[in-house]
Amino acid sequence: DTGVSQNPRHKITKRGQNVTFRCDPISEHNRLYWYRQTLGQGPEFLTYFQNEAQLEKSRLLSDRFSAERPKGSFSTLEIQRTEQGDSAMYLCASSREGGYGYTFGSGTRLTVV
Amino acid sequence: SQQGEEDPQALSIQEGENATMNCSYKTSINNLQWYRQNSGRGLVHLILIRSNEREKHSGRLRVTLDTSKKSSSLLITASRAADTASYFCATPNNAGNMLTFGGGTRLMVKP
Numbered sequence: 001d002t003g004v005s006q007n008p009r010h011k012i013t014k015r016g017q018n019v020t021f022r023c024d025p026i027s028e029h030n031r032l033y034w035y036r037q038t039l040g041q042g043p044e045f046l047t048y049f050q051n052e053a054q055l056e057k058s059r060l061l062s063d064r065f066s067a068e069r070p071k072g073s074f075s076t077l078e079i080q081r082t083e084q085g086d087s088a089m090y091l092c093a094s095s096r097e098g099g100y101g102y103t104f105g106s107g108t109r110l111t112v113v
Numbered sequence: 114s115q116q117g118e119e120d121p122q123a124l125s126i127q128e129g130e131n132a133t134m135n136c137s138y139k140t141s142i143n144n145l146q147w148y149r150q151n152s153g154r155g156l157v158h159l160i161l162i163r164s165n166e167r168e169k170h171s172g173r174l175r176v177t178l179d180t181s182k183k184s185s186s187l188l189i190t191a192s193r194a195a196d197t198a199s200y201f202c203a204t205p206n207n208a209g210n211m212l213t214f215g216g217g218t219r220l221m222v223k224p
Contacts, residue, residue: 042201042214056211091155100144104155
């Protein structure tokens with residue numbers, strides 16, 4: 001059990017570019033979550049997968065955001081046409097079904113310049 | 114919007130002192146969780162208390178839950194410099210498939 005892995009750790013991109021982040025959850029966990037966190041705030045829910053099915057999406061997830069979890073394993077979060085307001089830490093977490101505690105990755109810090 | 118709100122927003126204490134953080138929430142819950150986040154890192158699950166529990170201990174951590182007041186507290190006893198971090202409470206939605214986090218308490222423990 002190597003924990004939840006997120007890549008890259010840091011990403012600097014120019015406004016208007018597309019970025020993609022990857023999350024590898026704990027292999028026994030069938031639930032995967034994406035959160036966004038801005039400086040000094042708590043994490044805000046973006047989306048949730050149970051296996052490969054995306055079951056919940058926050059209204060924070062505009063049409064520029066898309067997330068996938070093919071085959072119910074790793075997940076990707078893509079942001080198209082990035083804006084400065086997208087600058088944040090993007091956190092991935094996983095859990096077992098019925099398991100209440102989340103295991104978080106270290107996050108991907110996105111800076112849009 | 115955030116379900117839980119922590120109080121205080123920031124807390125500075127000396128090593129060895131106790132630290133108490135409070136969390137208030139709005140809707141009924143079946144459990145409440147506390148997480149710690151070191152600067153620039155992911156969150157670490159500390160402890161979960163169920164709605165039918167009033168108090169729970171884990172090492173130097175003590176969590177209480179008052180469902181009538183919709184509030185919880187986290188007590189860290191005999192604090193250490195390594196306890197310096199942000200602490201968040203989180204509550205699940207009714208379906209249990211999403212946690213909502215509060216804004217956090219930033220704790221600084223001075224050596």
